[in-house]
Amino acid sequence: MPNMRKTRCRNRGKTLLKMRAATCRNTYDSGGGERRWRHQDFGCYGVELMGLAPRVACAEHGVVVAQVPWAEPGSRFTRDFEMECAWLTAVASRKTVGGFLRIAWRTAGDIARRVAARLGSSMPCMFDGLTAIGVDETSYRKGRTYITVVVDHKRHRVIWAHGGYGKEVLDLFFRQLTDEQRASIKAVTGDGAKWIDASVKEHLPNAERVLDSFHIVSWMTDTLDQVRKRLWNQARRGNDKTATETMKGLKYAVLKNPGDLTERQSGALETLRDTDPRGQLYRSWQLKELLRTLPHQPVGQAEAELKRWIFRASHSRIPEVVELCRKIRRRRDDILGTIGPGYSNARLEAFNNKIKVTIRMAYGFRHADNLIAMIKLRCSGLPTHLPTPIL
Structure with a gap:
């Protein structure tokens, strides 16, 4: 245990703890004399450790x-100060952390x-025992700037994140895994991005690629919104007052689940059904509802309903729906695979909300590595805590 001598620096209002470490046999030189490390404040007084x-x-x-x-090599702060700062960074805003710690x-x-690197190295490897993982990209800055996040579905935690997105970025994750770790992964969930398919096929040829039901429904809601915009523009250019009046209030009504509709939105949807039951917008809404309920059905019934949906969509004569039908037909086996094993990307979508909050809290970081460190502190199960005295 190094010797410690405490002095009070009245002019600077700081408490200096002078530490004398044991002399090493392989000492090369004095290294520039005494150094200082910022420590936790003592009330209104700042505290620094001084030592050779x-x-x-x-x-x-x-x-x-x-x-x-x-202290860590290269750091000007003690480990206790860094742990306190990391804990505050994970729970408080930028202004609070900077003002409270004066950094x-x-x-x-x-x-x-x-701190994230130190805590991660002290835990068992997060890549061991993986059975099902989720992959998704999240934007954190304007200009299509993304980070790719990988989640362990079994342990409910973020295990890897990296700046950028695409096959090259996801390949970096798979290359960090050993052969045994890759062999243990049985399912990979995510949206329908082709770069996820290509990377999984290359590195995990025996793993099951599972599409997330949330993204499957989002394909149809995007298509439905495109149909609504096209019909609205056609009615507005043709001065069709009847059609424009019917479509008022439908912007959000057709995209919501029936149980989430307001009274006004429900009325607008009933008006559309009564006035134009065979119209393109109402038929598109029916197809959306059929696809939305598909993942909640038994596998056998879901297979029959998906076949029925493909038939109705391909014969709908709605250009946007027919185009989506081609995509659904190509991914038919993947969609049915989503229903069978019961895997879902809901855990990753929940983490996405938490990551979005972290991004707002980390506003001002210029490097993605610092943002990723905050995500790991909040979402990876690292044992972050306030320093406590040893009793």
Whole structure:
């Protein structure tokens, strides 16, 4: 245990704890004399640790600075201060962290990255025992700037994240896995992105590719909105007042689930059904509802209903729906595979909401690595806690 001597610096209002570490046999030189590390504040007083950090001659790494027991190499803060900062960063806003600890936001990001790496190295490998994973990309800045996130469905935690998206980025994750870790993965959930299919096929040829039911329904809702916009523009250009009056209030009504409709939206949908039951918009809404309830049915019944949906959509003569029908027909086996095993990307979608909150809290970070560190502190099950005294 290093010797400690406490002094009060009245001019600076700080408490200095002078630490004297044990002298190493391989000491190379004094390394520039005393160094200071920021520690947790003592009430209204700032606290710094002062100690010698000599350079030592290492047979493997050459001449390096000796490591001190209270701080990480290259850091100007003690481990307790960094743990407090990481905990605050995960639960508080940028202004709170910077004002309470009197540090810059960029410094808080660097501390979060170091703490996340330190806590991650002390835990069992997150890649062991994977059976089902979820893959998705999340935007965190304007200009199509994304991060790719991988979630462990069994343990309900984020196990990997990296800046960017695409096959090249997901390949980086699979290359970090050993042969045994890759062989244990039986299912990969995600949206219908082709780059996910290509990467999974290359690295996990025996794994089942499961489409998320949320994204399957979102394909139809996007198509339904395209149909509504086209019909609205046609009615507006043709001065068809009857059609424009009928379509008023339908922008959100056709996209919502029937149980979530307001009274006004329900009335607008009933008016559409009574005035134009064979119209393109109402038939598109019916197809959306049929596809929405598909994942909640037994496998045998779902297969028959999907066949019926494909027949109705292909003969609907609605250009947007016919185009979507081609996509659904190509992914028919993947859609039925979603219903069978019961895997869902709902866990990843829930994490996406939490990640979005983290992105707002991390506003101002210039590097994706600091943002990813915050995501891991909040979503990876790392044992983040406030420092407590040893009793």
